[in-house]
Amino acid sequence: MTTLTTAPLAPLLERLFEEVATLSPRTSAAIADLSSEERTRLMRSKTEYIDLYARLKDLPLPVSRETGTLLYMLARNSGARTVVEFGTSFGISTLYLAAALRDNGGGRLVTTEFEPSKVARARENLKAGGLDDLVEIRVGDALQTLAADLPDTIDLLLLDGAKALYPEILSLVESRLRPGALIVADNADHSPDYLARVRSTAAGYLSTPFAEDVELSMRLG
Numbered sequence: 001m002t003t004l005t006t007a008p009l010a011p012l013l014e015r016l017f018e019e020v021a022t023l024s025p026r027t028s029a030a031i032a033d034l035s036s037e038e039r040t041r042l043m044r045s046k047t048e049y050i051d052l053y054a055r056l057k058d059l060p061l062p063v064s065r066e067t068g069t070l071l072y073m074l075a076r077n078s079g080a081r082t083v084v085e086f087g088t089s090f091g092i093s094t095l096y097l098a099a100a101l102r103d104n105g106g107g108r109l110v111t112t113e114f115e116p117s118k119v120a121r122a123r124e125n126l127k128a129g130g131l132d133d134l135v136e137i138r139v140g141d142a143l144q145t146l147a148a149d150l151p152d153t154i155d156l157l158l159l160d161g162a163k164a165l166y167p168e169i170l171s172l173v174e175s176r177l178r179p180g181a182l183i184v185a186d187n188a189d190h191s192p193d194y195l196a197r198v199r200s201t202a203a204g205y206l207s208t209p210f211a212e213d214v215e216l217s218m219r220l221g
């Protein structure tokens, strides 16, 4: 039996994804006044991400169930003990990753989110899932919150905040990534600079697109 597939986490994730489905029309409504060009521009902006996510502050915007399962499997299979996450939101991806840490025998997950109301929701969900003891949520912009006090070595990094900042966040944690560390970047298509970097063995990575919209990369030793 695993933490992921048993109570309290399994029914909690079921309930959270049901809620995500009911909120889906509100997600579309929150950005309905933006043209698709404007949406793309905002997704790729290194300065206007705060405005974009303020519009979306009541919405969970989680990874898909499939990506969640992938995160659990990657963290569990690699025996991860230290995980860093950029973009907590309601903590759905955090629950998958923390479940893997629990099943690996424990560990530390540092995650970060700048919307305080989302942090409150994430804390509630982690408590309900019985995983809050493994997770440190840093409240604020990841450019500051991940700039210091990181674990000495990082086994797995999830990038799921403002897409345009993926290269900057990678630079903040890069020196801590252990050889073989895995990096999962959701919706990385919106960050061409990031993709160019992790697809370069000269830059120290192996990388491949994986499933829909996910880039899976590995730090070379």
Ligand SMILES: C[S@@+](CC[C@H](N)C(=O)[O-])C[C@H]1O[C@@H](n2cnc3c(N)ncnc32)[C@H](O)[C@@H]1O
Residues within 6 Å of the ligand: 049, 053, 060, 061, 062, 063, 086, 087, 088, 089, 090, 091, 092, 093, 094, 112, 113, 114, 115, 118, 140, 141, 142, 143, 160, 161, 162, 165
């Ligand atoms: C796609 S959602 C994350 C979903 C979450 N990983 C999950 O699967 O449940 C992106 C989140 O990142 C947050 N965010 C975006 N840019 C950020 C930044 N620079 N620092 C901290 N949080 C940020 C947004 O407020 C939003 O809640």
